[in-house]
Amino acid sequence: MITRREFIEKSALGASLLTLSSLISGCIPEGFFKNPLQKMSKEELNRTIQRMEATYSRKFSKEVTVKTTPAQQDVLFGMVLNLSKCIGCRRCVQACIKENNQSRDPQIAWIDVLEMKHGSMDLEKGDRYYQHESVPAEGCFYLPIQCQQCQDPPCVKVCPVKATWKEPDGVIVIDYDWCIGCRYCLAACPYNARKYNWSNPSLPAKEMNPQVHYLGNRPRDKGEVEKCTFCIHRTREGKYPACVEACPTGARKFGNLLDRESVVRKILAEKNIFVLKPELNVYPRFYYYFG
């Protein structure tokens, strides 16, 4: 038995607790406590995707589709780049920025192109900021570097919260919403492939590419790390990455390393291919050759 007084007291307490908790939860944005992608249930994933699409569509005033296309069976992506053909025009860089919704200001580019003097492969002698009237410059060759999609990626190993991992098709991806922005992966990457959003990224609504992938080119926020994903929103649907399509000389070849008939496999078999910094044993799936 409880007396009336007790009842009133208790219900008042309960009501105020309820209000308080709803007040607190009202302050916390929806999705604040969501799981990393790998741990999400189907239901939570659907809810998250819906929320994301709504937010992006509102922000960029266009219909945005967020895909979660998984890796295909028996596929391992790889890229081969013919350095003899690369002329350093940076069209791949531009195409990548457009396709993958990189920040325009401050400018983030997933691909770095180094201008190197003939006769040296020393990265420390390369120049990232070359500016010429026309390319290629006399006595130089060009070395585009982006995420090398390592088989044994040091960036994944060091991440303290498992916000980045290797997908079954060999692509290293980041769950941008789980990244805490400690930049340990930036320090660990031997290829300077990871880029950090030091400020709020600016992406003009007009230029925003509305076909996005959860782990790929969806818009990022400040304090998050991003990098090349071999355009998973395209390549998982059978298209080529934007950089491969944009290259005017056909220096880049992309394909499935497990498919014996693929172009990349043929080049690997016939040419003297090499990888950058082989001594680190990270086994990049991004190969170079002169030919």
Added chain:
Amino acid sequence: MTDQVDKKSLKFFPLLFEGGIGYYLWLSVLGIVIASGALAYFFQFRDGLIITGMRDPFPWGLYIGNFAFLVGIAAAAILVLIPAYLYHYQPLKEVCIIGEFLAASSIIMCLCFVVIDLGRPDRWLHIIPFIGQLHFPQSMMAWDCLVLWGYLLLNLIIPSYILRCKYQGRQPSTRLFMPLVYLAIVWAISIHVVTAFIYSSLSSVPSWHQAVLAPRFLASAFAAGPAILILAIQVIGRYTRWPIEKKALYKLSEIMTVALFFNLLMLGAEIFVESYAQSSHFVHRQYLLFGLHGHNAYVGLTWIAIAVQMSVLVLLLFPKLRCNLKLLNLFCGGIFAGIWVEKGIGLIALGCVPSSIGEIFEYHPTLPEITITMAVWAIGLLIFTLLIRLAIPIVVGDVRVSHSHDQSEKKPKTEEVEVKEDAAKGEAAKGEAKQEAKQEEVKPLPKLPQQ
């Protein structure tokens, strides 16, 4: 008995607000620094880390540099614990609590530095075990989070236990206490080794990827730690009635000398190996020592740091100079500054210039970044001051449970908590002392009656 003790201890909290003008001045200076740092942090939180001097090729700066330095200071607490409780060196037993509280404050500063360095501090829960998703045991950062929290706990438990024993007027129980001491010793070494491993496990950065980094971290910590302790102990000894013997300072200065020697030995070995071979990886050291293609932001600082450490080492070898407290303080200041430059900023510049693809980006800390860094130091000093303030009446013996066993049943009177006026006043001047300690003449410590 226990109940009564707990009741009394509640009365310590008003103590925090007891003190003279100097004490309040010190607290308000710290408060102002913290407030300005909080303002700067607000802008960092709003606009992102763009307000700092860090960029992609140089992803870590003052925050992580200070973090690594302070982990070392925290680890150095065992240099008091080992002689005091393993070798029963009485003079250091008296200052054990100071060392432990210094360690606890340093760890709190470390945790602050880690959090303010995050681009997404709102997601800090992701790094908490079980709630988030800790990448254990692969990530060295995950290891570091765990060991730091553990060490913080140890450094709050140990001094609290010592204080409690003093309060109750009994000796620490060996069976309870010694395992904690052993654990703290192992743990202290582990926190600094793990912190060094954060850097040295990265094969992508050849100048960090050195086996000597962890031992050198320990050596430099065991030099810089006692340097700060010697200064702190004197300040406390001068402005409070904390019983301190000069012998404690001398012992610490001996330890500091040996550690400094090993630090410089390893630095020399590193420089020799790199410069004799002249491999392509020498560019990093070249940047720090001589500059690279006209970029030489840290050349001057690096040489000053090395020169100061070497000359201090030579001077410390003479007992006559070492036992002159005025000079000793100067040496301690030199060691502190030298090692801070080398570890706080030099090490990161060493690894990041040139970057992994050869870019030279010179890092210059920005004003907001420096303000935030100073605010974290102020938070640490504030916590240290308050902890010491709480401990003083117990250590000095103003507050004590009198428990003559025959009377312990009905004598609440004798358990009154009394704080003598002058204890509080003495503490008061402490604030000013911190800043002056380096320049001002330090009078010989008053001989305090042994209990």
